[in-house]
Amino acid sequence: MLEKELRSMIGQVKDGRMDRRAFVKRLAAVGFTAPLANQLLALGGVAMAQSPAVYKPTKRGGGGPLKVLWWQGPTLLNPHFATGTKDQDGSRLFYEPLASWDADGNLNPILAAEIPSLANGGLAADAKSVVWKIKPGVKWHDGKPLTADDFVFTWQYASDPATAAVSISTYGDITVEKVSDLSIRILFKTPTPFWANAFVGAYGCVLPKHLFAEYKGSKSREAPNNLTPVGTGPYKFVEFKPGDVVRGELNPDYHMPNRPHFDTIEMKGGGDAVSAARAVIQTGEFDFAWNMQVEDDVLLRLEKGGKGKTVYATGGDIEFIAINFTDPNVEIDGERSSIKTKHPILSDPNVRKALALLVDRDSVKKAIYGRAGRTTANYLNGPEKFVSKNTSWEFNIEKASKMLDDAGWKVGADGVREKDGKKFKLLYQTSTNGPRQKTQAIVKQACQKAGIDVELKSVVASVFFSSDVANPDTYPKFYADIEEFQIPMTQPDPALHMRRYISANVATKENKWQGQNFPRYVNKEYDDAIAAAETETDPVKRAALYIKCNDLLWQDTVFIPVMHRLLVDACSNTLRPALSGWANRTDNIQDWYREA
Amino acid sequence: MSQYVLRRLLIAVPSLLAISLVLFVVLALAPGDPFSELATNPNVPPEVQAALRAKFGLDDPIYLRYLHWLNAMLHGDWGFSFVSRMNVDTLILQRLPATLYVIGSAQILALLIAIPVGVYAATKPYSLFDQIANTLAFVGFSLPTFFTGILFILIFSVTLDWLPFVYTTDIKATGIRWVLEMIRQAIMPVAVLGLFQAASMTRFVRSAMLDVIRLDYVTTARAKGLGQTTVIIKHVMRNAMIPVVTLIALQMPAVFGGAIVTEQIFRIPGIGSLLISSILSNDTPVVMAVTFVFACLVVLFNLIADVLYGWLDPRISLR
Numbered sequence: 001m002l003e004k005e006l007r008s009m010i011g012q013v014k015d016g017r018m019d020r021r022a023f024v025k026r027l028a029a030v031g032f033t034a035p036l037a038n039q040l041l042a043l044g045g046v047a048m049a050q051s052p053a054v055y056k057p058t059k060r061g062g063g064g065p066l067k068v069l070w071w072q073g074p075t076l077l078n079p080h081f082a083t084g085t086k087d088q089d090g091s092r093l094f095y096e097p098l099a100s101w102d103a104d105g106n107l108n109p110i111l112a113a114e115i116p117s118l119a120n121g122g123l124a125a126d127a128k129s130v131v132w133k134i135k136p137g138v139k140w141h142d143g144k145p146l147t148a149d150d151f152v153f154t155w156q157y158a159s160d161p162a163t164a165a166v167s168i169s170t171y172g173d174i175t176v177e178k179v180s181d182l183s184i185r186i187l188f189k190t191p192t193p194f195w196a197n198a199f200v201g202a203y204g205c206v207l208p209k210h211l212f213a214e215y216k217g218s219k220s221r222e223a224p225n226n227l228t229p230v231g232t233g234p235y236k237f238v239e240f241k242p243g244d245v246v247r248g249e250l251n252p253d254y255h256m257p258n259r260p261h262f263d264t265i266e267m268k269g270g271g272d273a274v275s276a277a278r279a280v281i282q283t284g285e286f287d288f289a290w291n292m293q294v295e296d297d298v299l300l301r302l303e304k305g306g307k308g309k310t311v312y313a314t315g316g317d318i319e320f321i322a323i324n325f326t327d328p329n330v331e332i333d334g335e336r337s338s339i340k341t342k343h344p345i346l347s348d349p350n351v352r353k354a355l356a357l358l359v360d361r362d363s364v365k366k367a368i369y370g371r372a373g374r375t376t377a378n379y380l381n382g383p384e385k386f387v388s389k390n391t392s393w394e395f396n397i398e399k400a401s402k403m404l405d406d407a408g409w410k411v412g413a414d415g416v417r418e419k420d421g422k423k424f425k426l427l428y429q430t431s432t433n434g435p436r437q438k439t440q441a442i443v444k445q446a447c448q449k450a451g452i453d454v455e456l457k458s459v460v461a462s463v464f465f466s467s468d469v470a471n472p473d474t475y476p477k478f479y480a481d482i483e484e485f486q487i488p489m490t491q492p493d494p495a496l497h498m499r500r501y502i503s504a505n506v507a508t509k510e511n512k513w514q515g516q517n518f519p520r521y522v523n524k525e526y527d528d529a530i531a532a533a534e535t536e537t538d539p540v541k542r543a544a545l546y547i548k549c550n551d552l553l554w555q556d557t558v559f560i561p562v563m564h565r566l567l568v569d570a571c572s573n574t575l576r577p578a579l580s581g582w583a584n585r586t587d588n589i590q591d592w593y594r595e596a
Numbered sequence: 597m598s599q600y601v602l603r604r605l606l607i608a609v610p611s612l613l614a615i616s617l618v619l620f621v622v623l624a625l626a627p628g629d630p631f632s633e634l635a636t637n638p639n640v641p642p643e644v645q646a647a648l649r650a651k652f653g654l655d656d657p658i659y660l661r662y663l664h665w666l667n668a669m670l671h672g673d674w675g676f677s678f679v680s681r682m683n684v685d686t687l688i689l690q691r692l693p694a695t696l697y698v699i700g701s702a703q704i705l706a707l708l709i710a711i712p713v714g715v716y717a718a719t720k721p722y723s724l725f726d727q728i729a730n731t732l733a734f735v736g737f738s739l740p741t742f743f744t745g746i747l748f749i750l751i752f753s754v755t756l757d758w759l760p761f762v763y764t765t766d767i768k769a770t771g772i773r774w775v776l777e778m779i780r781q782a783i784m785p786v787a788v789l790g791l792f793q794a795a796s797m798t799r800f801v802r803s804a805m806l807d808v809i810r811l812d813y814v815t816t817a818r819a820k821g822l823g824q825t826t827v828i829i830k831h832v833m834r835n836a837m838i839p840v841v842t843l844i845a846l847q848m849p850a851v852f853g854g855a856i857v858t859e860q861i862f863r864i865p866g867i868g869s870l871l872i873s874s875i876l877s878n879d880t881p882v883v884m885a886v887t888f889v890f891a892c893l894v895v896l897f898n899l900i901a902d903v904l905y906g907w908l909d910p911r912i913s914l915r
Contacts, residue, residue, distance in 0.1 A: 069762070072873065075680040083679070084877075164648055221681050241690055242680040243873050244865035245765060268762060270863040270873070275749070275761070282754050285762050462878060514646075 055258070056576075057593045061250050063261035066575075066592065069289040071276045073243045073269010078226045079205035080158050080165040085584055088202035089290070090246045090267060092586040094141070095231035097204030098132050098151075099196065101582040103313065105383035105492030107196055108588065111135055111146065111206065111232065111255075113182075116195075127191040127537040132199065134182045138255045140208050141230045141237070148178040151199065153209035153216075162217040167203035174198055191535045193542055194493040201491060202584050205231070234260035234590040243269050254590070261593035274298060280570040281308040287594075288577060289570040290585055295434070296370025299568075312371065313567040315581025316382040316489030316497065319373075319436075321359065321428075321443070321482050321560040322519045323352055328427070328479045335509040337478050339520055345424060346481060350407045352557035355482075357400035358446040359560050361393065367442065368435045373563040380550040381564040383492045383582070385539075388547045391554045393561075401450050409451075417451040429457040429473075429480040431464040436484055439562060469512050476513040478520070486565065492582040494546045495534065501558065502527045521558045601903065608895045615891045620665060623880050624658045665884070675881035679874070684885045688867060694765060695866030698785050699855050705790030706797055707844075713794075714801025718809060719828060729798060736795025741788050741854050745861040748784045759784055763864040785862045789854055793847070800843050804836040838908050845901030849894045 057063065074090025082088040098112040107115045113133040116122020122131050138146040155176035158165040165171075175187040176198070186198055198204065208230055215223035229237050232255065235248030246267040250260055268286070276289040277299060284307035292299060292310060299310050327341035346352055361375040377393035380386055409417040409424055417424040428443070430436040437458055444454040457480065459473040464485070472479050489497050499505070504527075505517035526549055533545035553559055567581050578591035649655055653664070668675060674685040717726040753761040760781050767777045808814065809832050817831045856868030863869070867886055874882035 072876075075677075075873075075877070076682070078681070081681055161647060166648070168647075221676070226681060239766065241765065241865060242677075242682065242687060243870060244691075247766070268764070268863065270865065270869050271762075271860065275861070275863075278749070278754060279762050283757065283761070285760055 055578075055591050055593065056595070057258050057261045060252070060254070060258055060260070061263050063263060063594050065264045065266060066262035066288075066594075067266045067268070067286045069271075069276045069279055069286040070267055070269050071271050071273050071290065074240075074246055074267065075242045076226065077229045077237075077240055077246070078207075078223075079202065080154075080163070080167045080207070081220075081226070082202065083166055085202070086269070086290075088584050089586045090240075091205060091229065092202065092233070092584060093235045093246065093248050093265060093267065093589060094229040094233045094237050095205035095207070096233045097201060097206065098134070098199040099204075100587040101201060101492055101580050102588065103578075103580045103582075105580075105582045107200065109135075110590075111138060123195065125537075127188070127193050127195065127535075129185055129187045130195045131179060131183055131185045134184070135255060136182055138232050139253050140210075140232055141251060142208075142211075143253075144208065144210055146206070146232055147181050148184045150206050150209045151184045152176050152178050153213065154206045155198070157207060157212060157216045157220075158203075160217050163220040165220070170198050170203045191537060193534070193537050193539070194491075194495050196493075197491065201587060235265050238264075245269065256590055259590045265589075277302055277310075277570045280572060281306040281310075284308065284572060287572045287575045292372075292568040292570050294568075295368065296372060299570075300370075308570055308572040310371070311569050311571045311577065311579065313569075313579040313581040314382065315567060316380070316492070316494075317486055317565045317567075317581075318376075318379060318381055318489070318561055319439075319484070319486040319563040319565055320379065321484045321562060322478075323355070323558060323560070324478050324481050324483075325520045325522070325558075328481060333509070336472075337520065339506050339508055339522075343481070344422065345426070348407055349556065350403050351409070354400040354403040354407070354450070355447075355452075356557050356560045357394060357396050357403070358450055358452070359443055359562060360395040360446055361562060362395065363442055364439050364562055368438050369563050369565065372566050372568045374566070376561050376564040377554060378550050378564075379553045379559050379561055380494050380498065380546060381561075382489070385543050386494050386546050386550075388550045388554070390547070390551050395446070397446060397449050404450065404452075411451045415448075415451060416453045423453065424451065425453045425455065426481040427455050427457060428482050428484070429459060429464075430484040431461040431475075432458040433461065439484065474513065476507040476515070476518045478507070478518050484562065489582075494549075498546055498549050499530055499534075501553065502530050519558050521553075521556070523552060523556065526552045601899070604899050604902065608899070612888075612891060612895060616666070616669075616888055617662065619884060619887050619891070620662045621658065623884055624661065626878075665881075674885050677874075677879055677882050679877045679879040679882070684881050687870065687882060688885060688889065691865055691867045691870045694763070694864050695852075695855060695859070695868060698782060698789065698859070698864055698866060699851055701782060701786045702789035702793060702855075703844075703851065705786055706793035709790070709794040710797035710801050714798045715805055715828065715833065717798070718802045718805030719824075721806060726802075729802075733795045733798045736791055737799075739792070740857075741792050742857045742861060744792070745784070745788045745858055748788060749861070752784060761862060763862050765865055785858050785864060789851065789858050792854060793851060796847075797840070797843070801836070801840055804839050805832060808832050808836045834908060838905060841904050841908065842901050845897040845904075848897040849890060852890055852893065 070086055070089065072084070072086045074087050076082065076087050077091050077094070079088060079091035079095050082091055096110050099107045099109050099115060102108045109115055111134060113135045114120060114122070116130050116132055118125070122133070124130065134146065134148060134151070140146060155171050155174070157163055158167045158171040161168065173189055177185050177187065179185050186195070188195070199206065211225045211230055212223055227240055234251055234254050234256075236251045238247040238249050240246050248265045250263050254260060273292055273294050276286075277292050277294055279285045280287065280289045281302045303309055323346050324337060324343055325347060326337045326339055327343050328337045330336065330338070330341050332338040332340050346355075365373050365375055375393070377391040378388050380388070404417060404424075408419045410419070412418045412423070426447070428440055430440060437456075440456045440458070444456060447454045463471055463473050464475050466474055468474060471477075475483060475485060487497070500516040501519070501521050502517065503522040503524075505515045506520050506522065507513045507515040507518050529545050529549050529552070533542050533549070536542040536545060567579070569577070569579065569585065571577055574595045576593050576595055577585075578588035579585060580587065653661065656664075665675065674683065674688070676682070677684055677687055680687060713729050717729045720726055749761045752759045761784065763781050763785070767774055769777055814827060814831055817827050852868065855866065856871060858864070859866045859868040860872055867889065871883065871886040874886065
């Protein structure tokens with residue numbers, strides 16, 4: 001009797017008719033503890049805490065319109081051409097991947113019947129292949145069934161260089177084969193511990209083969225469906241005006257029960273962040289606004305007695321000051337900051353450590369980032385299992401001064417330190433941006449007190465972040481002593497994030513400054529740890545290796561982390577968005593609902 | 597007359613060519629490319645970015661790119677947006693109605709205010725009405741549209757909650773309700789643009805009227821026993837309007853410029869906001885096309901002004 005009831009209840013949780021919490025509560029009533037209840041669910045085929053988002057609506061539709069504001073509107077709706085997150089966000093309303101990332105960085109199945117694991121045979125022991133099972137009965141918006149062929153086609157489409165898809169980096173090095181109508185196998189060339197890249201998240205969206213088959217390769221831009229998406233998602237396409245508006249309506253055949261909650265969706269673009277915050281928080285014209293890059297003071301003021309609030313999602317985006325290990329003022333073979341040189345001041349590890357002591361992260365947080373930032377000593381800040389507990393930071397001008405004294409840099413007559421007749425002068429560059437320039441000012445002030453002369457420079461973002469080989473002011477050229485910007489972490493795995501700083505990736509004239517190791521950091525130990533981590537299949541050992549890499553970056557003071565930045569959005573008081581710092585805003589759009 | 601128009605059109609061709617050349621070179625020399633957003637994304641290797649640059653022909657020399665562009669333009673091909681991956685003309689045509697609606701209404705509003713107020717103020721110079729009109733006009737053109745726009749939003753949307761400040765192109769209503777909604781959401785942007793225009797125009801109409809009103813032929817007309825209204829409308833206004841027409845025509849490009857800011861503030865999906873978003877994303881073909889459209893408008897409105905002169909003042913011969 002009990003077993004039968006249990007099984008039916010597990011079944012209900014499985015297809016979403018009962019939420020996890022209700023299940024645990026019911027069992028608690030008959031004397032089961034919560035962990036045991038969770039175990040039961042796991043045994044019953046519901047993965048552990050897959051979706052922390054509680055979904056309350058009990059029927060499909062009826063939620064009225066959902067109006068969201070993206071102050072940079074989507075400009076195209078093919079997820080494989082989406083250069084920016086705005087385009088990925090727009091495409092994701094209609095197209096879906098096999099799985100998305102939830103708030104904790106765990107996989108949440110969307111089109112997959114289950115998440116591959118060693119236990120269910122989805123993952124190969126050698127980490128060279130993964131088998132995904134596709135959920136049966138999923139239909140494209142035009143009524144055609146979704147099959148393995150669509151996935152194989154999407155791989156062929158994206159990996160063809162002539163298609164010019166931006167997702168080629170995800171699909172270029174893998175092979176996808178059909179196992180059966182409802183399962184595919186992804187083969188990797190080398191053991192790949194992080195297997196959840198292809199068909200997961202923004203670039204993971206699958207395209208319908210029957211509509212795109214003729215437009216693979218160089219004809220890709222002629223596909224009519226580039227602008228009129230036909231996907232499997234919770235909303236069906238209605239209208240698209242690039243940069244202005246994307247509209248969708250409820251998909252009555254959606255494959256998840258009780259979803260979506262809203263009858264229509266409208267994503268409006270344009271304007272600026274502050275007025276977007278106003279439209280959500282003050283006037284309530286919109287339900288949700290994306291990416292509130294606004295000072296916390298302004299947001300706090302808007303929130304007083306408003307119709308909405310700000311919401312935060314934690315990812316791994318890190319704002320940092322990078323230190324140049326090479327000399328930006330000496331030219332060798334027509335190249336400044338050449339790897340053949342050594343920085344005259346900053347190559348001394350104690351000087352770098354002293355510099356790190358001069359960054360007052362608390363003041364930066366208080367004055368600039370507020371609730372949208374966390375102070376940190378680490379370069380790698382998530383997911384939790386990869387975060388080092390061995391590091392620390394402090395702000396201490398006296399200690400820094402003493403270290404500099406010990407290193408031979410004595411305060412001169414003009415208050416600036418010097419050694420062997422050389423002045424301690426640094427050029428500190430960043431992209432033109434309010435918060436960054438304020439941070440510069442805070443750091444400069446502390447440096448002055450410690451006898452360091454800092455010259456500030458800010459470069460227009462379109463130049464600073466461009467790949468223009470002819471321009472001397474780009475961040476990879478690094479013709480400065482220190483520079484500040486942010487590197488986003490686009491997936492809940494540190495592999496790509498940490499790989500940048502191996503010696504082989506040093507930015508040089510030879511590789512047209514496309515090497516991603518812009519501080520020109522060279523450390524054999526670091527290279528070895530990365531190489532080991534990239535083939536390590538034991539998740540615990542792998543995490544330990546990445547923590548070691550983070551600690552090396554900290555010991556050697558390659559970066560001075562300024563702020564671990566959170567994602568900030570504005571949201572109406574009644575809307576319950578499912579957000580994750582590891583995914584795009586709309587990656588779990590099917591789970592959004594409005595509290596009555 | 598038609599010969600004159602034809603000749604003016606022919607003169608316009610080399611000037612447009614020169615404009616396009618300058619625009620193209622400036623844009624080509626400007627830093628950044630549409631794929632810079634990929635630069636900090638660790639998922640995308642730099643080779644992908646390089647391949648995309650090559651595919652869109654960004655690595656060709658400037659003169660070659662200009663000739664390609666010119667050739668395509670002559671064939672009616674406005675180019676292909678790097679960012680939206682669609683044709684630029686579709687993109688612009690999609691945006692044009694909103695801009696024309698807002699700018700047209702603003703211009704009509706400006707004329708409806710400026711002409712009566714300016715004329716009336718000129719007939720009674722230094723009266724109380726004239727003083728008030730003058731003061732308001734000064735206030736009006738001293739305040740930039742981005743300031744009045746935000747002020748209007750704060751007053752009418754945030755505090756009073758009367759008007760929406762996010763413009764929507766497709767209002768879900770039909771018939772009279774659709775019209776009312778369209779008007780309601782356009783009130784603020786049209787008022788912001790229209791009042792700014794009206795302010796400087798009022799001053800201009802007033803001084804143009806004052807110049808004419810003192811002339812002898814006006815006195816003659818009065819001496820003939822014609823009524824005040826007839827004198828003002830038939831005799832004074834027609835002559836006074838000649839400089840005003842020039843002003844309006846020459847101000848049209850400035851109106852489009854002002855509309856860029858206003859469109860951005862109120863999220864009106866017009867060509868102004870298209871221009872801004874394209875500049876921000878370094879979408880050169882779109883920037884090129886939009887600025888070129890603006891250039892064409894300037895040339896066109898100058899021509900219209902010249903033709904209107906002939907109609908207003910037959911003494912000006914068009915040869």
